[in-house]
Amino acid sequence: MALNSLTFYTFASPPRFYGLAGALVPWLWALTIGLTLWGLWLGFFVAPTDATQGEVYRIIFIHVPAAWMGMLLYVVMAFWAAIGWAFKARLASMVARAIAPTGAMFTALALWTGAVWGKPTWGTWWAWDARMTSTLILLFLYLGFIALVAAIDDVRRADKAGALLALVGVVNVPIIYFSVKWWNTLHQGASVSVLAAPKMAATMLTAMLVMTFAFWAYAFAVVFTRTRAIVLERERSAAEALR
Amino acid sequence: MNWGSAAEFFAMGGKGFYVWSAYGLTLAWMLYDALSAAARRRRAAAQADQP
Numbered sequence: 001m002a003l004n005s006l007t008f009y010t011f012a013s014p015p016r017f018y019g020l021a022g023a024l025v026p027w028l029w030a031l032t033i034g035l036t037l038w039g040l041w042l043g044f045f046v047a048p049t050d051a052t053q054g055e056v057y058r059i060i061f062i063h064v065p066a067a068w069m070g071m072l073l074y075v076v077m078a079f080w081a082a083i084g085w086a087f088k089a090r091l092a093s094m095v096a097r098a099i100a101p102t103g104a105m106f107t108a109l110a111l112w113t114g115a116v117w118g119k120p121t122w123g124t125w126w127a128w129d130a131r132m133t134s135t136l137i138l139l140f141l142y143l144g145f146i147a148l149v150a151a152i153d154d155v156r157r158a159d160k161a162g163a164l165l166a167l168v169g170v171v172n173v174p175i176i177y178f179s180v181k182w183w184n185t186l187h188q189g190a191s192v193s194v195l196a197a198p199k200m201a202a203t204m205l206t207a208m209l210v211m212t213f214a215f216w217a218y219a220f221a222v223v224f225t226r227t228r229a230i231v232l233e234r235e236r237s238a239a240e241a242l243r
Numbered sequence: 244m245n246w247g248s249a250a251e252f253f254a255m256g257g258k259g260f261y262v263w264s265a266y267g268l269t270l271a272w273m274l275y276d277a278l279s280a281a282a283r284r285r286r287a288a289a290q291a292d293q294p
Contacts, residue, residue, distance in 0.1 A: 044245070045245060045246075049245060056255065062266060062269050066269065101276060105272055109269050112265065116260075116261040116265045120261050222276055225277070226284070229280065229284035232288055232291050233287045236287070236290055236291055
């Protein structure tokens with residue numbers, strides 16, 4: 001391949017993506033493991049005990065990154081699903097399908113880590129608080145997307161139906177994000193804001209951000225691996241259809 | 244350093260159950276998600292090799 005034939009679309013070809021992603025995955029795993037060890041070290045050994053909550057606050061180092069990834073991955077999934085629908089880009093639809101299980105996992109983990117944090121600090125595992133309820137809806141949107149694309153046999157029709165559901169559900173993401181501002185219910189306000197000084201110690205913030213990058217590298221590694229699997233599966237079913 | 248001993252570390256100021264169940268499920272699920280994606284790719288690759 002001549003260098004001047006490299007364009008933005010070069011890696012939109014599934015076989016090329018397969019090779020490139022395969023080369024990147026080991027590096028992404030190295031990054032994930034390195035950042036996780038660094039983040040956990042900061043979170044458990046450097047960050048001090050919280051003055052009001054004691055040690056249980058240390059759940060924040062996975063709770064907030066998981067919640068952020070759950071929201072981010074939903075937007076990324078809806079974006080690629082829409083690109084796949086609008087431009088008939090096969091790879092984009094495959095990426096959207098590959099994101100869904102990992103996004104659902106992070107959303108469920110945000111709910112779980114929130115429950116085991118809420119019990120000792122608020123005295124309850126769960127409340128129908130605005131942020132918690134909208135995060136539960138996010139989980140259902142992921143599960144709905146997974147079930148919908150699995151239920152339709154025709155791959156292209158399934159991708160279109162999934163894209164429609166993903167796009168409609170995107171409206172929920174800003175609702176989650178601003179829920180702590182719009183409704184004054186149980187969940188505390190934003191810990192980190194672009195406009196205001198952070199409401200926590202610098203080491204706590206650093207540990208949380210390092211864990212966020214660790215989860216982000218993890219998401220890339222897993223989504224690339226799952227997309228590669230889907231590329232192979234679709235190639236096989238296309239070959240079978242021609243036979 | 245926050246901890247005087249390993250026992251103190253695991254106790255998490257008496258909130259060990261909550262802290263470790265949060266970290267435990269997170270670790271287990273993230274491992275499962277990664278390993279199942281890798282297994283799916285290997286399975287697909289093995290089937291693609293068959294005529």
